[in-house]
Amino acid sequence: MSQVIVGFPTTLTYYLHYPMWKVFFSELGCKVETSPMTNKKILDEGVKETVTDACVPIKLYHGHAVALKDKVDYLFIPRMVNVDSDKNITFCPKFLGLPDMIKASIPNLPKIISPSLDRKSGHYYLYKACREIGRQLEKPASLIFRAYRRAVSIQKKFEKIMVQNKLNPVEGIDYLFNSGSCSERPDADLNIAVLGYPYQIYDPYISANLMSWLENHKVRTWTMEMVDYSQLQKYSGKLKKKLFWHFSNKVVWACYHYLDQPHIDGIIHVTAFSCGPDAMVDKLVELECKQRNFPFLSLMIDEQTGEGGVTTRLEAFTDMIRYRREQQG
Amino acid sequence: MKISFPRMGNSYIGFKHLCEGLGFEVVVPPSLTQKTITYGARYSPEFACMPFKVLTGTYVEVLEKGADVIISSGGIGPCRAGFYGVLHEKILKDIGYDFKFIVVDPPMANLKDFYNNVLFLKPRNLKWGSFLKKVRTAWKMLTALDGLDMLVAQRRAYELKKGDTQKAFETAVSYIDSAETYKEVVEAETEGRKLIERVPCDETRKPLRVGIVGEIYVVIEPFMNMDIERRLGEMGVITHRSIYVTTYVRHTIWDRKAEDYIKDAARPYLKQMVGGHGINSVGETVLYGKDNYDGVVQLAPFTCIPEIVARSILPKVSRDYDIPVLTLHIDEQTGETGVQTRLEAFLDLLREKQKVLGECS
Ligand code: SF4
Ligand code: SF4
Numbered sequence: 001m002s003q004v005i006v007g008f009p010t011t012l013t014y015y016l017h018y019p020m021w022k023v024f025f026s027e028l029g030c031k032v033e034t035s036p037m038t039n040k041k042i043l044d045e046g047v048k049e050t051v052t053d054a055c056v057p058i059k060l061y062h063g064h065a066v067a068l069k070d071k072v073d074y075l076f077i078p079r080m081v082n083v084d085s086d087k088n089i090t091f092c093p094k095f096l097g098l099p100d101m102i103k104a105s106i107p108n109l110p111k112i113i114s115p116s117l118d119r120k121s122g123h124y125y126l127y128k129a130c131r132e133i134g135r136q137l138e139k140p141a142s143l144i145f146r147a148y149r150r151a152v153s154i155q156k157k158f159e160k161i162m163v164q165n166k167l168n169p170v171e172g173i174d175y176l177f178n179s180g181s182c183s184e185r186p187d188a189d190l191n192i193a194v195l196g197y198p199y200q201i202y203d204p205y206i207s208a209n210l211m212s213w214l215e216n217h218k219v220r221t222w223t224m225e226m227v228d229y230s231q232l233q234k235y236s237g238k239l240k241k242k243l244f245w246h247f248s249n250k251v252v253w254a255c256y257h258y259l260d261q262p263h264i265d266g267i268i269h270v271t272a273f274s275c276g277p278d279a280m281v282d283k284l285v286e287l288e289c290k291q292r293n294f295p296f297l298s299l300m301i302d303e304q305t306g307e308g309g310v311t312t313r314l315e316a317f318t319d320m321i322r323y324r325r326e327q328q329g
Numbered sequence: 330m331k332i333s334f335p336r337m338g339n340s341y342i343g344f345k346h347l348c349e350g351l352g353f354e355v356v357v358p359p360s361l362t363q364k365t366i367t368y369g370a371r372y373s374p375e376f377a378c379m380p381f382k383v384l385t386g387t388y389v390e391v392l393e394k395g396a397d398v399i400i401s402s403g404g405i406g407p408c409r410a411g412f413y414g415v416l417h418e419k420i421l422k423d424i425g426y427d428f429k430f431i432v433v434d435p436p437m438a439n440l441k442d443f444y445n446n447v448l449f450l451k452p453r454n455l456k457w458g459s460f461l462k463k464v465r466t467a468w469k470m471l472t473a474l475d476g477l478d479m480l481v482a483q484r485r486a487y488e489l490k491k492g493d494t495q496k497a498f499e500t501a502v503s504y505i506d507s508a509e510t511y512k513e514v515v516e517a518e519t520e521g522r523k524l525i526e527r528v529p530c531d532e533t534r535k536p537l538r539v540g541i542v543g544e545i546y547v548v549i550e551p552f553m554n555m556d557i558e559r560r561l562g563e564m565g566v567i568t569h570r571s572i573y574v575t576t577y578v579r580h581t582i583w584d585r586k587a588e589d590y591i592k593d594a595a596r597p598y599l600k601q602m603v604g605g606h607g608i609n610s611v612g613e614t615v616l617y618g619k620d621n622y623d624g625v626v627q628l629a630p631f632t633c634i635p636e637i638v639a640r641s642i643l644p645k646v647s648r649d650y651d652i653p654v655l656t657l658h659i660d661e662q663t664g665e666t667g668v669q670t671r672l673e674a675f676l677d678l679l680r681e682k683q684k685v686l687g688e689c690s
Contacts, residue, residue, distance in 0.1 A: 051640050053632055053658070079601060093408065093603035097638035100599045104645040116601070240415050244408070244604070276634035279376035280409060280416055287419055 004030045004137065006113065007072030009064035010037060012057065012095070013080060015169040015198035019176055020155035021076065024130060027147030028139050033072050035064040038205035042067050049105050055275045056206060056302055057199050058094050058101075065102055065109075074111050074137075077102055078129070081118035084246060086236075092245050092277055113137075126152065162225045168211075169225055170202045188220035190318060193258035195224060195251045195285065196270030206301060207270060208310040219318060222264065224254035232257060239284070248277045255285045259294060266295035266321050268314075273302030295321050331356050333396035335384050338549045339474045340574045342506045347467035351460075352452050356396040358387050361552035365390060370661055372420055379553065379630035379659050380546035381413055388417060392426045400450075403434035408604035408635060435581050466511045468575070473518040475573040477501050478558075480525055482569065485562025486536035489529045495559055497525045534565070537679050540617035541570040542610040543628030544636050547659045548572045554628050554659065555668040561626075564676060569622070571613055572606065591616065598642050607635025611642055618650025623679045625652060626672075631660035653678055 006025050008014065014034070025032045035042070038060055046063025068075060077099045080091040090096065099114035113136060115129035122128065127148055134144030154176065162172045165182050175182060192214065194201055201207055201223065214221050224232070235256040236242055236249070243249045251269070258264045269285050271278040282298055289296035297317040299310065332348050334341070336358040348355045359365075361383060369386030377385075388399055403414055414432035421428070436443040451460045477498060485494045501521025508517040539561060547553040548570055558568045571591070580587045588609065592602070595612030602608050614625045627643060629636035640656055647654045655675045657668060 051637055054637050054641070058637075081601065090604075093605070093607060093634040093638050096601045097599055097603045097607065097642070100601070101638060101641040104598065104642040241403075241412060243412055274376055274632045276376070276378065276409060276632055279374040279378070279381075279632070280412055283374045283377075283416060283420065287423060290423075 004074065005033050005072045006030045007065075007068035007075045007110070008032050008034050009061055009068060009075075009077075010034045011060050011064050011203060012098075012199045013078060015202055017078070017155065018169075018173055019158040020151045021078075022177070023154045024133075024147050024151035025076075027150050028134060028137060028143060030137065033068065035067045038064070038203050040205075043205070053274055055094070055272045057197070057272055057275075058098075060199075060203070060206065061098070062102065062106065065106060069106065069109055072110055074113050075102075075109060077112055077114045079114050079116045080246070081116050082120050082246075083117055084119065084249075086242065087120050088244065089242060089246055089249060090244055091247070159225075159229075163228050166222070166226045168202060168221075168223050169198055172225070185220065186215055186218070188215075188218045190219045190265050190321060191222060191263050192219050192318075192321075193222045193254065193261075193264050193267045194270065195254050195258075195267060197247045197251070197272070198223075198225065200272055200301060201270050208301070208307040210270065210299070210310060210314070213307075213311055213314055214318075217314075217318060222258060222261075224250050227254060227257055243277070243280070245277050248281045251281050252284055255288060259288065259292060265325070266297070266317065268297045268299060268317070270299045270301060273300055295324070330354065330398055331396045332398045332400060333358055333388075333391035333394075334400045335387055336361060336550070337546065337574060338478070338551065339502055340471055340549075342474060342502070343467045343471040346470060346509075347463060348450075350463045350467070351450060351455070356391045356394045358391055359394075361387070361550065366661055372424060376632050378409055378544075378633050379661075380544070381409065381416075382661075383546070383550075383553065384413065385417060385420065388421055389424075389426075392421070392428060396428065398429045398431065400431045400433060403432040403438070410605070437582075462511070466514060469511055469514045470505055470508070472575045473505050473514055473521075474502065475575045476518065477505075477521055477525070478573065480522060482558050482562060483567055484525055484528065484530070485559065486565050486567045487530035487532060487534055488563075489531055491563050493528045494525060494562070497528050501525055537566045537623040537676065537683065539566050539568050539679075540613060540622050540625045541568055541628065542613045542617075542625060542639075543606065544630050544633050545572050545577060545606055547628045547630050548606075549574060553630075554657070555663065555665050557626065557628070557657075557668070557672075560669070560672060561676075564672065566676065569617075571609065594619075598646055599638070603635045603638045605633065605635035607639045610636060610639035611646060614643060614646050614652070614654060615650065618646065618652040622652060623683060624675065625654045626675070627654060627656045629656055629658055631658050653682070 008021060022032050042063035043060060045066040046059035049062040049066065050059045065075060079099050080095045082090050099112060113133055115132045117125065117129055119125045130148040131144055158172050158176060161167060161175055167175060167182060211221060232250060232253040235253040238256055243252065255267060258267060267289055269282055271282050286296060286298060299313060330353060332353045333356040334344050341358055345355050345357055365383060365386035368389040369382035373382040373385045401414055403411055414430065418430045431446055433446050434442060481494050481498045488494045501524050504517035504521045505514060508514040541548060549572060561568050591609050591612035594615040595608045599608055599611045610627055617625050627640065629640060643654050
């Protein structure tokens with residue numbers, strides 16, 4: 001029997017959990033096929049399959065699913081429900097309904113693997129999800145258990161190296177599966193916290209190469225994955241109420257965290273066009289920076305964003321910070 | 330101290346009586362107008378959902394009228410509405426308004442807060458017994474108002490003279506508004522219903538039946554949905570919806586299993602609660618399909634997350650149950666003419682279908 005191929009779209013939870021699932025499926029004897037990095041074709045396919053007022057990331061996800069569907073035996077679409085210790089923190093509704101949306105909109109899909117990751121279902125929720133997948137693939141319990149253990153351990157390592165070596169998820173994945181080392185950072189005279197959902201910031205196509213532009217212009221970027229989660233959670237009491245969404249909380253808490261770090265010179269918030277949660281997150285971050293008179297830039301990204309528009313705004317923003325610094329001597 | 334609160338259909342009547350009965354001065358939230366929307370859009374984030382913007386607008390209007398306490402409802406999410414309060418307060422204070430903002434969350438979210446909020450509303454010298462009595466009267470008012478709403482949605486399609494039912498309805502609402510005691514509310518309701526039922530009708534008509542699903546605020550507040558139920562009613566259609574202020578309160582606070590049948594109906598298409606009324610929109614459409622309704626209208630604020638999820642799934646439900654679904658997006662630009670044209674086209678489609686089916690059987 002030839003090797004079973006499992007398709008993993010290179011977006012959304014890719015940046016959160018790819019190492020874990022990659023190892024898990026490999027240990028089960030499957031091949032993990034990722035979709036190519038986002039390109040025009042993927043975006044167009046996605047736009048075609050989705051309702052018009054969906055956010056770009058969800059459109060993209062549809063595009064990535066289309067890119068994979070004829071090449072794989074299974075499509076892996078985890079349903080993200082709750083991974084925080086606080087059971088009220090869930091994910092954006094579009095994550096919650098993702099497998100159902102894909103099933104309803106894209107014709108001729110391969111079989112779908114969509115376990116729920118729901119910590120509310122008990123302490124061993126992750127094992128339960130793994131067991132469900134393993135059973136669906138008809139693997140023996142002992143193998144599933146071993147695969148689960150390896151998966152959990154690589155995920156821990158992934159999260160640890162990002163914090164320790166100040167890597168972002170793309171660099172972290174590269175470190176784990178390819179290089180085993182960190183590349184040299186170019187020189188920088190500015191430190192900017194770039195906040196936003198990983199599936200936007202690290203997708204070079206959709207973020208108009210934001211990260212590399214900054215690195216190439218002597219800016220060192222700091223992101224929320226570089227801060228230990230427990231460290232972020234310390235800020236959870238800052239608002240009267242926590243937000244309901246995992247990634248959004250992380251963004252807001254990371255904002256508070258970086259505002260407290262003396263070496264940070266400015267904050268950029270990257271938001272997706274028509275993103276529901278971000279309408280709130282962006283305002284919160286903006287008001288907070290305004291109150292502290294801290295340099296802040298909100299960058300909205302949609303399917304028409306060209307590199308030109310983004311670079312102009314980044315230039316203006318970094319110039320402003322450098323100028324301000326000169327003035328203050 | 331001057332109290333105010335958001336506006337949602339006729340429910341303001343019940344809340345006004347309650348607050349006045351408790352001895353507060355009330356700033357009645359004005360009916361929504363273009364001005365509300367303009368204020369709302371000016372001070373809210375661009376992609377905030379429509380209900381958020383309209384509430385911002387309403388708050389600005391009542392603060393301008395001198396309100397210094399605003400009471401609003403919270404929610405345990407998981408949608409943006411649960412967080413409205415926190416952000417509204419920050420935005421309005423950033424503009425420079427000074428006021429007390431009370432967000433009433435359901436008691437099971439935070440019992441202590443709920444209790445404190447109740448204490449704030451209950452005057453010290455008022456006995457608990459009398460307090461509860463006033464709450465009970467207000468609740469009765471709210472259910473009576475919702476009851477009238479349900480009744481006219483059934484009746485409009487039969488009226489001989491267009492607009493008569495609406496007139497009777499408005500008079501009935503004013504009866505309830507002028508009631509004071511529990512007994513008077515009951516009487517006003519009975520009288521009001523009689524008035525509506527007495528509107529001259531042609532009972533031989535066979536009106537189309539259309540279900541209304543969608544996000545709670547735009548479903549309940551007629552200004553948001555271009556008064557869709559009246560509009561459809563006067564075009565000869567019976568409408569039905571499951572979301573009313575009192576059913577919402579009941580189903581969130583004490584009758585929490587009441588909507589399980591809707592969720593069960595949705596399950597083959599959507600297995601997960603997605604916040605707001607997303608799963609309801611899917612489940613109710615399935616149920617309307619099973620019930621042989623002629624069509625469904627989904628009301629979705631622009632960028633409303635749960636409704637986007639629902640809308641991605643509804644085409645499949647629509648195919649499976651052979652029930653046409655029309656989605657109306659509600660945003661600042663939504664205008665009467667646009668809605669009217671789309672409804673007319675939709676009804677043409679439904680009538681065509683009815684005719685074809687009629688010929689077959
Ligand atoms: S959080 Fe925003 S960008 Fe992410 S899926 Fe939800 S709406 Fe889209
Ligand atoms: S259900 Fe829709 S309108 Fe309501 S808070 Fe959520 S996104 Fe906004």
